[in-house]
Amino acid sequence: MNILATPDIRVxxxxxxxxxxxxxILDMEGHSDMAQGHFSIRDPDGRGFWMKRVGISxxxxxxxxxxxxxxxxxxxxxxxxxxxxxxxxxxxxxxCRPDVNAIGHTHPFYATVFSSATEPLTAVTHEGAVFRGxxxxxxxxxxxxxxxxxxxxxxxxxxxxxxxxxRNHGIVFCSKAVExxxxxxxxxxxxxxxxxxxxxxxxxxxxxxxxxxxxxYLTVMTSSYIRNxxxxxxxxxxxxxx
Numbered sequence: 001m002n003i004l005a006t007p008d009i010r011v012x013x014x015x016x017x018x019x020x021x022x023x024x025i026l027d028m029e030g031h032s033d034m035a036q037g038h039f040s041i042r043d044p045d046g047r048g049f050w051m052k053r054v055g056i057s058x059x060x061x062x063x064x065x066x067x068x069x070x071x072x073x074x075x076x077x078x079x080x081x082x083x084x085x086x087x088x089x090x091x092x093x094x095x096c097r098p099d100v101n102a103i104g105h106t107h108p109f110y111a112t113v114f115s116s117a118t119e120p121l122t123a124v125t126h127e128g129a130v131f132r133g134x135x136x137x138x139x140x141x142x143x144x145x146x147x148x149x150x151x152x153x154x155x156x157x158x159x160x161x162x163x164x165x166x167r168n169h170g171i172v173f174c175s176k177a178v179e180x181x182x183x184x185x186x187x188x189x190x191x192x193x194x195x196x197x198x199x200x201x202x203x204x205x206x207x208x209x210x211x212x213x214x215x216x217y218l219t220v221m222t223s224s225y226i227r228n229x230x231x232x233x234x235x236x237x238x239x240x241x242x
Contacts, residue, residue, distance in 0.1 A: 019041055019067065019178065023058045025236075027058035031186075040103045048072050049069070051070060052084075054084055067079055070090075072095060074088070088152075089105050092151030096156075102174065102176075102178045108189040114192035116168045121192065123207050124191065124208075128195070130162070135165060136161055136164050138157040138167060140157075141167075142168035145166065162175060173188055
């Protein structure tokens, strides 16, 4: 099915190019797990959200025909592929968080390992400071979040935060914009890797002082830093494809 042949007032080729880049960058930065994981974008016309179709990996998302439009009740409205069973993660967060326009659910190695820990995530490096304190954990199940009830529980655990761990499963991260959401997912994986490595090293170590977290967040997550970081990852992606 050619999605671009479907009447859509606001969704166009530029949107699909941006969304495809988001998927490919997450793949490049270690978020792929075979054909699992997904990234969603709130539909500009208020019909629900766009996400990749079932059966392809993050890195295999290339353009419009790899997307489906899903309403908040899980019904596919546009697209030729299937809908991921964990669509309730996205629908319930979009319902609860009007400030959020992009959501990722992935299984990057270090963050997924860290999701099984009971210790809180602390800011070993700058990336950890992006979260302004401990990242909450959803503990309702370690299995798939495939019902609206579980989706609502994940959204409740997330609260107003930028990310949440799914116990023994993976991570969910969100933001107001596609670019910032992708960076949030990348930074969470880096922050988990840093803490796991320093904790296993046997060295004495200290996390960032809590009094500095807000200042470091405001220093790191400026609009220019987000733009420059996104453009860096786009260039890196382009080099890999050349």
